[in-house]
Amino acid sequence: MEQxxxxxxxxxxxxxxxxxxxxxxxxxxxxxxxxxxxxxxxIVFKYVPMAGLVIAFQNYKPHLGFTGSEWVGLEHxxxxxxxxxxxxxxxxTLLLFGMNLLFYFPIPIILALMLNEVRITFFKRxxxxxxxxxxxxxxxxxxxxxxxxxTMDGGILNELLAYFGFEKINFLxxxxxxxxxxxxQVIWREAGWGTxxxxxxxxxxxxxxxxxxxxxxxxxxxxxxxxxxxxxxSVIIILLILKIGDVxxxxxxxxxxxxxxxxxxxxxxxxxxVYTAALRQGxxxxxxxxxxxxxxxxxxLVVFANxxxxxxxxxxxx
Amino acid sequence: MVEDRTMGGxxxxxxxxxxxxxxxxxxxxxxxxxxxxxxxxxxxxAVKKFILIPTVWSFDAYKFIFSTPTIFRAMGVSTGVxxxxxxxxxxxxxxxxYGLSRRDLDGRRGIMFLVVFTMLxxxxxxxxxxxxxxxGMIDSYLALIIPSTISAFNLIILKNFFQNIPEGLEESAKIxxxxxxxxxxRIVLPLSMPAIATLSLFYAVTYWxxxxxxxxxxxxxxxxxxxxxxxxxxxxxxxxDYSSNLDSEVPPPDQTIKMAVIVVATLPxxxxxxxxxxxxxxxxxxxxxxx
Numbered sequence: 001m002e003q004x005x006x007x008x009x010x011x012x013x014x015x016x017x018x019x020x021x022x023x024x025x026x027x028x029x030x031x032x033x034x035x036x037x038x039x040x041x042x043i044v045f046k047y048v049p050m051a052g053l054v055i056a057f058q059n060y061k062p063h064l065g066f067t068g069s070e071w072v073g074l075e076h077x078x079x080x081x082x083x084x085x086x087x088x089x090x091x092x093t094l095l096l097f098g099m100n101l102l103f104y105f106p107i108p109i110i111l112a113l114m115l116n117e118v119r120i121t122f123f124k125r126x127x128x129x130x131x132x133x134x135x136x137x138x139x140x141x142x143x144x145x146x147x148x149x150x151t152m153d154g155g156i157l158n159e160l161l162a163y164f165g166f167e168k169i170n171f172l173x174x175x176x177x178x179x180x181x182x183x184x185q186v187i188w189r190e191a192g193w194g195t196x197x198x199x200x201x202x203x204x205x206x207x208x209x210x211x212x213x214x215x216x217x218x219x220x221x222x223x224x225x226x227x228x229x230x231x232x233x234s235v236i237i238i239l240l241i242l243k244i245g246d247v248x249x250x251x252x253x254x255x256x257x258x259x260x261x262x263x264x265x266x267x268x269x270x271x272x273x274v275y276t277a278a279l280r281q282g283x284x285x286x287x288x289x290x291x292x293x294x295x296x297x298x299x300x301l302v303v304f305a306n307x308x309x310x311x312x313x314x315x316x317x318x
Numbered sequence: 319m320v321e322d323r324t325m326g327g328x329x330x331x332x333x334x335x336x337x338x339x340x341x342x343x344x345x346x347x348x349x350x351x352x353x354x355x356x357x358x359x360x361x362x363x364a365v366k367k368f369i370l371i372p373t374v375w376s377f378d379a380y381k382f383i384f385s386t387p388t389i390f391r392a393m394g395v396s397t398g399v400x401x402x403x404x405x406x407x408x409x410x411x412x413x414x415x416y417g418l419s420r421r422d423l424d425g426r427r428g429i430m431f432l433v434v435f436t437m438l439x440x441x442x443x444x445x446x447x448x449x450x451x452x453x454g455m456i457d458s459y460l461a462l463i464i465p466s467t468i469s470a471f472n473l474i475i476l477k478n479f480f481q482n483i484p485e486g487l488e489e490s491a492k493i494x495x496x497x498x499x500x501x502x503x504r505i506v507l508p509l510s511m512p513a514i515a516t517l518s519l520f521y522a523v524t525y526w527x528x529x530x531x532x533x534x535x536x537x538x539x540x541x542x543x544x545x546x547x548x549x550x551x552x553x554x555x556x557x558x559d560y561s562s563n564l565d566s567e568v569p570p571p572d573q574t575i576k577m578a579v580i581v582v583a584t585l586p587x588x589x590x591x592x593x594x595x596x597x598x599x600x601x602x603x604x605x606x607x608x609x
Binding site: 021024025028030031032034035037038039041042044045046047048049050051052053055111114115117118119123126127128129130131132133134136137138139140141143144145146147148149151153154155156188192219220221252253257271274275278279284287288291292294295296298299302 | 326327330331334335337338339341342345346348349351352355369410411413414416417418420422423424429432433436438439440441442443444445446447448449453464465467468473497498499502523526527529530534545546548549552553572573576577579580583584587588591594595
């Protein structure tokens with residue numbers, strides 16, 4: 001015991017810490033081997049492209065490569081902000097995002113709360129089976145089904161309208177119907193799946209809290225308002241933060257599928273603009289600059305939202 | 319419960335169940351409509367207009383789309399990509415998740431940070447495209463798999479799952495002289511089957527739904543997976559399937575054809591779905607999401 005005390009009091013020499021470390025690293029060599037392929041993946045397909053963002057500051061030409069293409073600094077960014085369409089595209093993007101937050105985001109929460117009140121397990125399971133399904137369909141399938149139902153040419157919705165004496169509506173081409181169609185598709189696809197995480201949070205609430213509230217005479221609505229909601233507040237906030245980080249990430253595939261020459265004014269978002277500029281017009285550097293701008297703003301928003309959440313007393317995402 | 323027997327409680331329940339039923343109905347009706355429409359003749363479609371159960375049964379639409387190799391080819395591509403991609407992804411993800419789940423691995427936190435960071439920021443469309451191009455994968459099926467090998471989300475879930483396996487098991491195995499690989503494959507994986515199964519199905523569905531990678535990286539239409547073909551036929555209303563069957567000018571595919579293609583593109587997911595559902599019911603995944 002004396003010796004142990006003496007050893008504790010002496011500060012360990014740097015050398016012995018390092019040798020402990022070396023031993024550990026060697027002992028874990030197979031673990032490092034296991035982790036290696038994954039790390040390589042992240043480096044090659046996630047971090048190398050990040051380094052590739054450098055072409056946003058160049059006039060990248062494929063045959064010249066990174067080192068051969070000339071540097072133009074912030075020229076592409078300047079061009080982006082002075083591009084007449086840019087404001088329009090940004091507005092479109094933000095509007096879709098706003099609609100997402102306003103119309104889509106609350107729905108899984110409400111559904112989860114409703115579902116939580118269901119006592120018949122069979123009903124609950126059956127309901128979940130049905131509403132989780134669209135999440136697994138690709139956007140192509142979702143949009144295709146919508147097309148088939150919304151087309152002027154025999155689509156069930158228009159046929160119903162005609163049947164009741166109304167005029168047929170061109171849902172697919174007209175600009176006014178783009179946003180409603182978009183958000184309904186989002187809700188259809190994701191609302192059900194989104195309930196999972198809220199249900200899990202709700203399920204972890206202490207039943208005794210409900211007991212106590214009932215004794216005090218609280219009806220179901222009040223119980224929900226005063227117990228359930230505050231309990232899942234953290235989950236809501238975290239998901240909200242992640243959603244904000246997603247803001248400019250808005251589901252390129254979805255919008256791309258809905259985009260056509262008639263609704264481009266309202267449907268073109270940053271991502272589709274990047275795609276068009278890059279692949280159709282070969283403007284690699286310009287489109288990379290746009291993408292960079294978008295990712296960067298998204299990152300800033302997440303960091304900001306995370307700080308805000310922490311200040312409100314919640315755990316952040318990181 | 320006491321409150322359920324009050325008028326207010328009962329009313330609440332009634333409204334709740336009704337609303338939920340309506341919502342569930344609205345969610346599946348489009349599918350039912352499409353499936354029904356695919357099993358009838360176009361003449362019927364033109365007359366009946368709204369169909370939930372076909373009165374005239376017919377396989378015309380299916381006979382038509384299977385009359386050329388196009389759809390078979392696309393299904394083949396999608397199946398191949400899905401099977402190989404899922405196996406590959408699951409292997410790499412499991413290996414990495416296991417390594418990262420071991421508490422005494424130095425650099426673990428750093429690596430996790432790097433992984434999570436990719437969920438918040440990315441290089442974007444062009445840089446990734448250039449990387450794929452540099453690796454010579456353009457116009458190759460590999461481009462549909464390799465760039466999507468690991469989903470950070472799935473990785474984190476699996477890592478957390480592994481972390482929850484009692485350390486005692488690992489320790490006693492080590493005492494018996496088991497290697498790290500041995501522990502992973504003989505002890506941890508068998509215990510993790512629910513998580514592995516669920517994540518495999520997640521990957522499988524993602525691979526089956528491949529669309530963006532295909533239009534970005536593939537040049538030949540013969541290499542198209544089913545989702546791209548679906549879009550061609552339904553959204554762009556071009557008649558890829560109308561090869562040499564019609565002599566006059568090519569009309570766009572009609573509703574029943576489109577619906578049949580949708581059903582074919584969705585079928586595998588519908589088949590696999592019951593298995594997925596089993597695991598959600600267990601809530602096996604739920605605990606690991608927060609961590």
